[in-house]
Structures are given as structure tokens and as C-alpha cells.
Amino acid sequence: MSIPTNTRLLSGKPPILKAPAGATDCHMHLYLPGYESQPGGPNIAELATVSDYQQVQKWLSLERVVVTQSNAYQFDNRAILQGVKEIGQERARAIVAVAPDASEAQIESLHAQGARGARIMQLPGGAVGIAELAAVEKCVRPFGWHLMVQFNGREIDSYMTTLKAIETDYIIDHIGKFMPPVAADDARVDQMLSLLDRGNAWIKICGGYETSLTGGPDYADVDPIAKRLIQHAPERVIWGSNWPHVGVPREHYPDDADQLDVLLHWADENVRQKILVDNPAELYGF
Incomplete structure (x- = not known):
């Protein structure tokens, strides 16, 4: 089947935040021609090519990127790679979908x-859920990889045992993705802080528009949630644009400059340097 070309805006008003050298987008997706959605995943509404994204990079003054597996592709990682x-x-790394029985040669x-x-x-359409996390970790740990874990933060009680057992680094995605948001002093935010205190958890500031009411x-x-997480462990926070925003209807797409500028309200200049440059360099080996 033919996938329509991109019609999203790829430039606009410049962000107020002047991104530092080496600024990294740690979460975005690509939809390339010739790669179709797979059974179990959502349809691909339109393409999002490297050329498209490079215009967004130029708009936001970003230099490095982590291309993240899209649910549409399930275990087909070819487009990401x-x-x-x-x-x-x-200037680029990938987060891929790994089957729990993947071989060493495949990894x-x-x-x-x-x-990496x-x-x-652990949300609808995901290729690999938390039930398979331990098996996937066993496959990737020898290569120094981390896990990128997304779930509804309101349900963290159900996942704490599994998360505490992770030995490699892992990212809690989308500001904890509380759907809907909770108070900053909620016990479930406390639990995320306790995971950060264990030393191998990271938080990604990304996709606030997907949960905000x-x-x-x-x-x-x-x-308030983002600020508390950032203040607690600024050395283990990263940021992502979540471009091209396929998790929400077209009329709810955010302004990409605003997605970067939110850091002006959530972190000072020194912490923004960590979030955008230093922390991604450590995690991804840039």
C-alpha cells in the first residue's frame, strides 16, 4: 500500500531556548517509504522521513538524535536502522524492539x-510488554544496552517488583506518563523517585501533551511532576521531542518549538546542559 507523504509543519517560530552544542533529541520516530505497518501495530497515516526530520532538527537547533521503534513496525526494525x-x-542511535528469545547474533x-x-x-499496540521485560534484559545486558519502559504511571504499583529487579540502565518514559496527571506529592511519584535513587533509572522529559488535561x-x-523528577536526579534526565506526534489526533499536535521551550520552565541553564547534552552522551555514547 502507498503511504501519503508528510504534510506536517517542519518549521515555524524559532524556540526561545537556544539549544547548546550537541543537543540531543532522545525520542522521535521515522516512517520511511517502503516499510509498511505490521500486524498488531497501528496504521501509518503518513511518512516521516530523515529529510523531514532534518528540517525539524534545523528548526530547533538539535544535533543528535535517538530514533525510537514505532509501534506500527512491531518487531520490524528495518526502517529505524x-x-x-x-x-x-x-549523530544517531536507535531504540529497537527485541523479542524475548532473540539470539546473541541478532543483538x-x-x-x-x-x-543501544x-x-x-506496556500500552496498547506495544510489541513487547513488561511481562517480557526480564527476558529482553537478559538478551541485551551483555551489550551494555538499556531498556526504554513506558507504562501508565498510575499503575506503577503493579510494576515495581519488575522495575526493581532490572540490573541494566532503564528509562522511565514520558515523564512517568501519568494518565491523567497526579499531584507532585502523590505516592506514585514518590515510587519513581525511589527508583531513581537506586542508580540505574533515568527519566525522559517527553510527550507531556499526551497526558496533560x-x-x-x-x-x-x-x-509539578516534571519539576520534581528533574530536581531529584538532574544527572539522569533526558529530553525527547516525540516527533511526529502520532499518539494524538492531528488537531492536537503540539508546536515543536514549545516542546523544547518547556525546559525553560522546568530546568535552569546548567541542568538543561545536562538534559540536552551531557546525559544523552553518557547514555548513548556520543
Whole structure:
């Protein structure tokens, strides 16, 4: 089937935040021509190519990127890896879907192509859920990979035992993705802080628009959670644009400059340097 070309805006008003050298987008997706959605995943509404994203990069003054497996592709990682190849591994890495019975040779091949993490998606459409997390971790741990874990933060009680057992690094995605947001002093936010205190958990500031009920550009209901997480462990926070925003209807797409500018309200200049440059460099080996 033919997938329509991109019609999203790829430039606009410049962000207020002047991104530092080496600024990294740690979460975005590509939809390339020739790669169709797979059974179990959502349809692909339109393409999002490397050329498209490079215009967004220029708009936001970003230099490095982590291409993240899309639910649409399920276990077909070819488009993600093709994107990394086109961009070049000096500026790009990949997060891929890994089957719980993946062989060492398969992981080695993915690693050579720029993969550095495995996606665990405990939400509808995910290729690999938390029930398979331990098996996936066993596959990727020898290669120094991390796990990228997304779930509804309101349900963290159900996942704490599994998360505490993780030995490799792992990212809690989308500001904990509390759906809907909770108060910053909620016990479930406390649990996320306790995971950060164990030393191998990271938080990604990304996709606040997917959970906020008050809306952008300030996301007043997500704001207190984000600030508390950042203040607690600024050395283990990263940021992502979540471009091209396929998790929400077209009329709810956020402004990409606003997605970067939210850091002006959530972190000072020194912490923004960590979030955008230093922390991604440590996690991804840039």
C-alpha cells in the first residue's frame, strides 16, 4: 500500500531556548517509504522521513538524535536502522524492539547498526510488554544496552517488583506518563523517585501533551511532576521531542518549538546542559 507523504509543519517560530552544542533529541520516530505497518501495530497515516526530520532538527537547533521503534513496525526494525544509517552513527542511535528469545547474533547485528536500547511498551499496540521485560534484559545486558519502559504511571504499583529487579540502565518514559496527571506529592511519584535513587533509572522529559488535561504550552498539570523528577536526579534526565506526534489526533499536535521551550520552565541553564547534552552522551555514547 502507498503511504501519503508528510504534510506536517517542519518549521515555524524559532524556540526561545537556544539549544547548546550537541543537543540531543532522545525520542522521535521515522516512517520511511517502503516499510509498511505490521500486524498488531497501528496504521501509518503518513511518512516521516530523515529529510523531514532534518528540517525539524534545523528548526530547533538539535544535533543528535535517538530514533525510537514505532509501534506500527512491531518487531520490524528495518526502517529505524535505515534512518540511523542515513543520518550516520556519529549523530544517531536507535531504540529497537527485541523479542524475548532473540539470539546473541541478532543483538550483535542490531548493535553494529547503532541500536543501544530495547523498547518495552506496556500500552496498547506495544510489541513487547513488561511481562517480557526480564527476558529482553537478559538478551541485551551483555551489550551494555538499556531498556526504554513506558507504562501508565498510575499503575506503577503493579510494576515495581519488575522495575526493581532490572540490573541494566532503564528509562522511565514520558515523564512517568501519568494518565491523567497526579499531584507532585502523590505516592506514585514518590515510587519513581525511589527508583531513581537506586542508580540505574533515568527519566525522559517527553510527550507531556499526551497526558496533560490543561494543555500546552505550559502543561500546568504535568509541570509539578516534571519539576520534581528533574530536581531529584538532574544527572539522569533526558529530553525527547516525540516527533511526529502520532499518539494524538492531528488537531492536537503540539508546536515543536514549545516542546523544547518547556525546559525553560522546568530546568535552569546548567541542568538543561545536562538534559540536552551531557546525559544523552553518557547514555548513548556520543
